[in-house]
Amino acid sequence: MPAATKSYSGITPEKWKRITSAAELYGIRIDAHTGQGESYGITLSWSWEPARKRLTVSIVESTLMPDADALATSPASPADVFLVACLINQIVENA
Numbered sequence: 463m464p465a466a467t468k469s470y471s472g473i474t475p476e477k478w479k480r481i482t483s484a485a486e487l488y489g490i491r492i493d494a495h496t497g498q499g500e501s502y503g504i505t506l507s508w509s510w511e512p513a514r515k516r517l518t519v520s521i522v523e524s525t526l527m528p529d530a531d532a533l534a535t536s537p538a539s540p541a542d543v544f545l546v547a548c549l550i551n552q553i554v555e556n557a
Contacts, residue, residue: 467520470554477554478510481517484553498522506550519550 473481482492489501498507505523510516 470517473515473517481553
């Protein structure tokens with residue numbers, strides 16, 4: 463099943479530190495450049511490439527507001543993807 467994925471550029475070490483601190487406020491502990499974590503029924507994976515200053519985040523699984531048709535083809539419904547994208551953007555943009 464495909465995951466909803468978004469990449470962010472310009473993620474410096476200083477911004478990465480702020481992102482990891484902000485993510486903890488939402489219950490997602492990030493203690494490595496690559497990993498996976500779960501909070502509020504959503505499982506995310508991430509990969510930060512310091513040399514490229516790129517962060518890639520994927521929604522691996524979601525149990526929020528399940529939509530049977532969407533779940534048949536994707537691990538997350540469109541509403542889940544929107545909510546998580548808003549959360550991730552909030553963390554990254556405010557870091």
